Amino acid sequence: MNFTKGASIYEQIVEHILEQVVSGSWSAEDRISSVREMAVKLGVNPNTVQRAYAMLQEMEILENRRGVGYFIHAGAEGAAKQRLREEFTREALPWISSRLKLLEIEPEEFTGMLRRELTDGAS
Structure with a gap:
């Protein structure tokens, strides 16, 4: 670690x-x-x-x-997943949202980017 x-x-x-x-x-x-x-x-x-x-x-x-x-x-497992989701929602999501606005990335475009990242990352 x-x-x-x-x-x-x-x-x-x-x-x-x-x-x-x-x-x-x-x-x-x-x-x-x-x-x-x-x-x-x-x-x-x-x-x-x-x-x-x-x-x-x-x-x-x-x-x-x-x-x-x-x-x-x-x-x-359930408690840990819930805790990490809450942390993501509280910390990462506002940062992502502010970057999308700053860079004028539309939600649909971001969704496509995210899908590609998840697909490429899974292989």
């Missing part, structure tokens, strides 16, 4: 785990690395990972089974 400037590291860890769940890389009931293990893997402070895990528990993406470890919550 490569961290970028702009967002805090714990938020980037949260985003990474949400993407892993939505993509199907991690499924309900999968055990994930402990706080310490994840901190070592990522080269970050364990407190940073703990903060990310706490946030994911609040979202019901992770559950902590005392003495056993952290697991992907049973309803995590």
